[in-house]
Structures are given as C-alpha cells and as structure tokens.
Amino acid sequence: MPTEPKKSVNNTTTLEFKSSTFSVPVLVLSTNDLEQIEGQLKNKIQLSPEFFKNTPVVFDLQLLNSLNLAIDIKQLTEILRYLHLLPIGIYGGNKEQIQDALDLHIPIYSNHTNVSASSRKAKPDATSVSETRAANPTTIIKHPVRSGQRIYAHGDLIITAQVSAGAEIMAEGNIHIYNTLRGRALAGVQGDSNACIFCFDLQAELISIAGHYKISEDLSETVRNKPIQIYLEENSLIIKDII
Numbered sequence: 001m002p003t004e005p006k007k008s009v010n011n012t013t014t015l016e017f018k019s020s021t022f023s024v025p026v027l028v029l030s031t032n033d034l035e036q037i038e039g040q041l042k043n044k045i046q047l048s049p050e051f052f053k054n055t056p057v058v059f060d061l062q063l064l065n066s067l068n069l070a071i072d073i074k075q076l077t078e079i080l081r082y083l084h085l086l087p088i089g090i091y092g093g094n095k096e097q098i099q100d101a102l103d104l105h106i107p108i109y110s111n112h113t114n115v116s117a118s119s120r121k122a123k124p125d126a127t128s129v130s131e132t133r134a135a136n137p138t139t140i141i142k143h144p145v146r147s148g149q150r151i152y153a154h155g156d157l158i159i160t161a162q163v164s165a166g167a168e169i170m171a172e173g174n175i176h177i178y179n180t181l182r183g184r185a186l187a188g189v190q191g192d193s194n195a196c197i198f199c200f201d202l203q204a205e206l207i208s209i210a211g212h213y214k215i216s217e218d219l220s221e222t223v224r225n226k227p228i229q230i231y232l233e234e235n236s237l238i239i240k241d242i243i
Contacts, residue, residue: 025152026091027059027080032071038079044211045083055150057085058109062092073100138173145169145183157187165205174198186213187230197230198242212237 031037045052057080064071073090080087090101091109098108139153140160147166151157157171160178167183169175175187177199188195188210195209202224206215209232219239227242 025055025057027057029059029061029064029071030067032064032069034072034075034079037076038083041079041083041085053084055085056088058089058091059087060091061094061097065092065094065097071097073097073106074104077104077106139171147183171195184208188232193232195231198228200227201225202228202239207237207239209237214239 029037059076059080061071073093077087087104087106089107089109090097093101093108101108137154138156138158139151140158141151142160144161145151145159145163145167147164149164149167151167151169153169153171153173155171156173156176157169158176158178159169162179163169163177163181163183163185165182168186169177169183170186170189172188172190172192172195174195175185175197177185177197179199180201180203181199182203182205184206185197185199185204186206186208187197189208191210193210197207197209202219204216204219206213207219207230208214209230212232212235214237223239223241228239229242230237230239232238
C-alpha cells in the first residue's frame with residue numbers, strides 16, 4: 001500500500017518586516033467643494049494618465065481643518081477611487097475624520113516625515129517652492145527606469161541611466177537625465193516655474209514643467225535625439241540645444 005509522502009520541515013523564517021521609505025504623492029486640500037476637487041483632479045490626471053493610474057495617495061486635511069472647512073471623507077474616497085487613485089492614508093484629520101477613515105480601512109499618518117513642506121501649501125509661490133526644494137535632498141537613480149515604473153522626487157532628480165518608454169518620472173525640482181529620455185518627465189510638479197529638465201537624448205513621450213506640457217507629437221525634429229534643456233518662459237515651454 002503506497003505511503004503518503006512526508007512534508008518537508010522548514011525551520012527558516014517565512015516572512016520579515018523591514019523598515020523602508022517610499023515617496024507617495026500627497027493631496028493637499030484647500031476647499032471642501034467635492035465637485036471642484038474632482039474637476040481639478042481630472043485636469044491633472046489628463047496631463048499624465050499613466051502615472052496617476054492606480055497611484056497610491058495620502059490626503060492631507062491639515063489646511064482644510066485650519067480653515068474650518070468640513071469634508072465628507074467617504075465621498076472624497078469614492079472620488080479618488082473613481083479616478084483610479086488609491087487612498088492609502090490620511091494626515092491632519094480631526095477625530096471624526098480619523099474615525100471615518102478607519103471605517104474605510106484607510107490608515108492614519110501621525111507624522112509628516114515623508115512629505116515635503118511645499119506639498120503642504122495650497123498655492124505655493126515660486127520663491128517659497130524654490131526655497132523648500134533647496135532644503136530637500138537630491139534623488140539619484142543609477143539604474144534604468146523601465147516601462148511601467150514611476151519615480152517621484154521631493155527635490156531635484158538625477159538619473160544616470162535610460163528612461164524607457166512607458167516610464168514616468170516626476171520631481172518637485174529639476175530633472176537631469178544623463179542618458180536617453182523615452183518616457184515622460186514632469187518637473188516642478190508643485191508649481192515651481194523655475195524648474196528645468198536636462199537630458200542627453202530627447203525622445204520623450206511627454207515633457208512638463210509646472211503643469212505646462214508638450215507631448216511627443218509637439219516636439220520638433222530639430223530637438224530630437226540631442227542633448228537639450230527645457231525651461232519655462234512667459235508660460236511657454238522652451239526647448240534648446242545644450243551647447
């Protein structure tokens with residue numbers, strides 16, 4: 001009679017918790033008008049739909065509560081999820097808002113260690129954003145950024161490898177790519193109009209500074225496959241060869 005095979009005994013640890021730090025976009029609210037919030041979110045998502053699709057988001061209610069503006073956490077969460085954003089935390093909420101978030105299985109953030117000061121301001125001016133960016137460390141990426149990957153930097157972002165088509169990189173400050181840019185690059189995402197983009201080989205799907213953008217079809221052949229610099233001048237994107 002055949003015997004049942006014995007199960008192997010494995011004394012090794014099957015799981016482990018590790019401390020790590022991730023940069024997550026923070027949604028700072030200065031109005032409780034849900035219709036206005038949804039409209040502005042749609043406009044931002046249209047600039048870079050692939051980046052925002054299924055992106056985790058923490059919403060910061062600190063400013064909203066300082067203005068004594070109440071907001072329905074359930075409806076706000078429904079709007080974010082409808083737009084394919086994934087709420088993963090709440091910061092600065094009052095007792096009622098915290099309970100509403102917990103009822104929706106949304107964690108509570110008790111500190112702001114991973115959120116830059118510029119993201120806390122509803123309407124940051126260029127000077128304050130630049131000062132905040134200067135206080136944030138530069139993020140350096142030495143490996144290729146592959147299709148589907150997303151990177152967010154609270155200060156400047158330096159990449160020494162290729163940014164593939166379908167990849168997306170965002171920075172509150174400048175972006176430097178010492179290689180080929182085939183994906184999407186968004187600098188000054190918190191409103192810094194002084195931010196710039198530099199790359200050795202421009203083949204981008206989209207470039208943007210402080211919300212002003214151009215897609216691949218808008219790029220002249222005279223600037224493709226060359227080292228270039230991109231900056232804002234009178235609310236227009238300027239693309240120039242690096243000489």
